[in-house]
Amino acid sequence: MAGAIDHRLLTRARATRTYLVAGVAVGSATATLVVCQAWLLSRLIAGVFETRSLDGLPFGGLLPALGLLALVIVGRAALAWFNSWVAHRSAAAVKSQLRADIINARLRAPGRTQTSTGSLIALLSHGLDALDGYFSRYLPQLALAVTVPLIVGVAILTQNVLSAMIVAITLPLIPLFMVLIGLATKAKMAKSWRTQRRLANHFADLVTGLPTLQAFGRARNQTIGLEKTEKKHRSETMSTLRVTFLSGFALELLATYSVALVAVPIGLLIVDQKLDLLTGLFVLILVPEVYLPVRQVGLHYHDSIDGIAAADDAFAVIEAAGGKPGTVPAPALTDATIAFDRVGFTYPGAKVPALAELSAEVRPGELVALAGPSGCGKSTALALLMGFQFPTEGSISVGRQQLFELDIDSWRSQLAWVAQEPGLTSGTIADNVALGNPDASPAAIADALRRAGAPDLAPGRIVDDAGENLSAGEIRRIAMARALLRIDAGARLLVLDEPTAGLDSDTEAAVLAGVRRSGAGALVVTHRPAVLAAADRVIELVPPALAETSVEERGPSVAKPTPADEAAEVSR
């Protein structure tokens, strides 16, 4: 059946495998108890007819069977409870593993997925909860649908071959119908899932962009848009439910007719006294038990679709982070040169490259400036250097190693990064600065803030989510202090994406001079003439369109020679 078990869930989420083994064991035990229950019930009913004429205690001989029946019923209830307990534990374990994998994938390669932030939040919060139904309802039923018909079918075969043959012919019709219904509704289910995702995105956009939307008088339109998506979601949910109920009804009808097909000949055989009452009852009680778990799988089919769709989304994020992470320890930047060799990058789904033909070097301890018009790919070049993305053209090497081969943690431990829009976490300013070096003393944190031009910011001041209570300049100075602390802790390259927005020229000059004194290098995206003048080399990026069209005449983007290069050239 389409989408029964996602092989990636089996290979990645170990709890799924454990659960399937437990499910088959519980299913087999349940099937055995079903057979015992049917046997005891038929013995009791047939016994009532046979002992009716006895004097004294007519049903006294049936008491042991009655006691056993009670035990079997308690056993079945215990198995059902155990099954549900294992299922919920497995769902929790799988969800927790997938959440960790998603977050790790996002940390390893933040920009490599096409999943928007809204979708990611929806997936990490309630999206993966769709796996609850998959594990607690669908998979247990799937295990029972395999084990119960097999064991109960064999029990029927030992008693009455004709009944077993009727069951063997009619039972496959149920999965067949389920496949047909599944094929007919697959597109509908996928559409419903897409609408659900769009609703989550719409909502996230509305929340994050509310001030802008209000400023431009568009908040009302967005609310109307949200209402439309919500209405669509509601009608699609109703139509999904309609399909679910209708398909349940069809499967129920099929199973009922199949049971009747067995019941009629059994009844006739009993009337003709060709079959004793005990055997006839045993078979009649068992037959519906064969169809029940298979029918229930159909009823919980939508749980499997929802669960698989959630798992698909999770794996899209996890797999986008790339195959196996690199393992080679990063060469020390104290003597390794970083080389961009005709590096280009096109974002997934984009038609034009964001960066093209970048060739440049960053030598140990150098201050290298990255300049060029807006949108020419400066931030993208830094993202490639940080290992958030891998080049789609050319390569980046560190010493003799390719960047993609490096253990990303050992590589990033040498870098101190200040993003264009630095991220802050909730806590205090000191907590955020200490991200650069968790072992830093309060005095070192205060000193880093001072050097980053932020002596006015009290380290104990509370930072709201994403630094909402701070100005853009303050956020950038805190991020700069964090990077300086990281340099103090041993990072060898400061990676700055237009750090000057929050700093005055003097502070900026002091920051860069301080970094150079420490022996660390810096790769700085900047437009400021003072930084460009102080740089050992300036890499002029050209817009990708220009790089694409005229690379033959112009040659690749290269660094302007430094005075040291020129001196070396002269001496040659």
Ligand SMILES: Nc1ncnc2c1ncn2[C@@H]1O[C@H](COP(=O)(O)OP(=O)(O)OP(=O)(O)O)[C@@H](O)[C@H]1O
């Ligand atoms: N996540 C993304 N998906 C698709 N395209 C992107 C993405 N991020 C950036 N781009 C595009 O890639 C190109 C380069 O962007 P980038 O941010 O690297 O430029 P930049 O030189 O740093 O610009 P600025 O100086 O304005 O900060 C731009 O055309 C941008 O629209």
